[in-house]
Amino acid sequence: MKIEVEKCAKTKIGDIDFGSAMPFGKYMSDHMFILKWENGQWGTPKIEPYHALSIEPSSKVFHYGQAIFEGMKAFRDANDKIFLFRPKDNIARFNKSAVRMNMPEVPEDLFYDAVKQLVALDKAWVPRGEGRSYYIRPFMIGCEPALNAVPSAEYLFMIIGGPVDAIFHGDVTVKIADHFSRAANGGTGFAKCSGNYGGQFYPSTLAKKEGFQSVIWTDDATHTHLEEAGQMNFMIRIGDTLHTAPVSDRILDGITRKSILQLAKDMGIKTDISPILVDDVVEAGKKGEIKEAFGCGTAAVISPISALGYKEHYMKLPKLQSEETFAERIRQRIFDIQYNRTADPYGWRDEVL
Ligand code: PLP
Ligand code: COI
Numbered sequence: 001m002k003i004e005v006e007k008c009a010k011t012k013i014g015d016i017d018f019g020s021a022m023p024f025g026k027y028m029s030d031h032m033f034i035l036k037w038e039n040g041q042w043g044t045p046k047i048e049p050y051h052a053l054s055i056e057p058s059s060k061v062f063h064y065g066q067a068i069f070e071g072m073k074a075f076r077d078a079n080d081k082i083f084l085f086r087p088k089d090n091i092a093r094f095n096k097s098a099v100r101m102n103m104p105e106v107p108e109d110l111f112y113d114a115v116k117q118l119v120a121l122d123k124a125w126v127p128r129g130e131g132r133s134y135y136i137r138p139f140m141i142g143c144e145p146a147l148n149a150v151p152s153a154e155y156l157f158m159i160i161g162g163p164v165d166a167i168f169h170g171d172v173t174v175k176i177a178d179h180f181s182r183a184a185n186g187g188t189g190f191a192k193c194s195g196n197y198g199g200q201f202y203p204s205t206l207a208k209k210e211g212f213q214s215v216i217w218t219d220d221a222t223h224t225h226l227e228e229a230g231q232m233n234f235m236i237r238i239g240d241t242l243h244t245a246p247v248s249d250r251i252l253d254g255i256t257r258k259s260i261l262q263l264a265k266d267m268g269i270k271t272d273i274s275p276i277l278v279d280d281v282v283e284a285g286k287k288g289e290i291k292e293a294f295g296c297g298t299a300a301v302i303s304p305i306s307a308l309g310y311k312e313h314y315m316k317l318p319k320l321q322s323e324e325t326f327a328e329r330i331r332q333r334i335f336d337i338q339y340n341r342t343a344d345p346y347g348w349r350d351e352v353l
Contacts, residue, residue: 008049056145066142077340131166181220189250229295285315
């Protein structure tokens with residue numbers, strides 16, 4: 001399907017100082033992609049100047065939360081070539097989320113062309129510099145104006161994006177959840193639906209009041225398994241093995257997670273994908289065997305954890321030299337691939353022309 005393009009009359013790129021901080025998600029580039037579903041089919045795909053939406057207050061998304069999203073990035077290399085990182089994985093996951101939320105799937109080829117054309121058009125917005133990137137946010141909302149609690153008959157699929165800095169969370173201390181849950185068996189944890197995130201805010205705020213920066217989510221039934229780190233997948237190094245939980249109904253199949261597992265394997269790092277028990281972590285903490293722990297996801301890539309709290313236990317992790325950490329070594333490998341500084345034997349890099 002051909003994408004209609006309406007270019008903006010004047011770029012607003014001059015409003016942004018690329019020499020200063022670019023907080024996550026604050027700046028949006030000149031254009032957006034928009035596609036409407038109505039009468040049981042997709043309409044005309046368009047790239048338009050970035051603009052506000054006009055939708056009715058009775059739109060279903062506001063009442064019943066039929067909303068999903070993705071997060072992916074474009075990177076600029078030293079020769080000003082632009083690359084996406086595993087975009088087809090994001091597209092496939094988006095459609096999995098769509099099915100779970102009873103929304104129409106977006107044709108993969110059209111989605112892929114839309115991302116590429118949008119990034120190509122707003123190429124000037126892809127920042128230069130290690131850690132910096134153009135963050136791409138595809139999302140879909142149910143926009144039928146009707147308050148009856150049944151799936152929307154109309155949807156808007158959109159893609160927006162803008163330049164972002166590397167996220168650095170600093171020394172992150174995390175609380176292992178012993179009451180609240182992010183996801184449940186049979187629920188929507190594996191999907192990127194908006195409600196999963198809204199539901200995290202309150203327990204995260206409570207954890208902050210207790211002096212933690214974030215929450216490690218545990219399984220909803222027993223709170224005995226560590227599952228995700230805030231809005232990221234969770235990994236922990238005990239001895240010299242890197243452990244992460246298997247993906248499930250409750251755990252998002254993170255693209256950074258699976259990239260790390262592949263790279264770790266190829267770097268000779270032992271990995272273990274099996275349920276991580278809180279008791280085992282507490283025991284390992286007592287014996288001083290936890291060497292590092294981190295969250296991983298597109299936005300932050302790898303976000304090291306400095307301490308884990310669980311009920312009366314507080315496990316401060318050692319401060320390893322950065323060249324000794326799996327986190328730092330793997331992060332550099334990912335950056336090298338993303339910024340086209342090394343060969344990409346996996347075919348993860350995808351050039352935008
Ligand atoms: N887990 C959750 C709940 C997330 O929202 C994300 C972010 O997308 C991730 C994990 C990491 O996934 P990815 O590496 O694909 O960004
Ligand atoms: C990630 O990309 O790591 C995310 O979790 C996206 C987030 C802003 C919801």
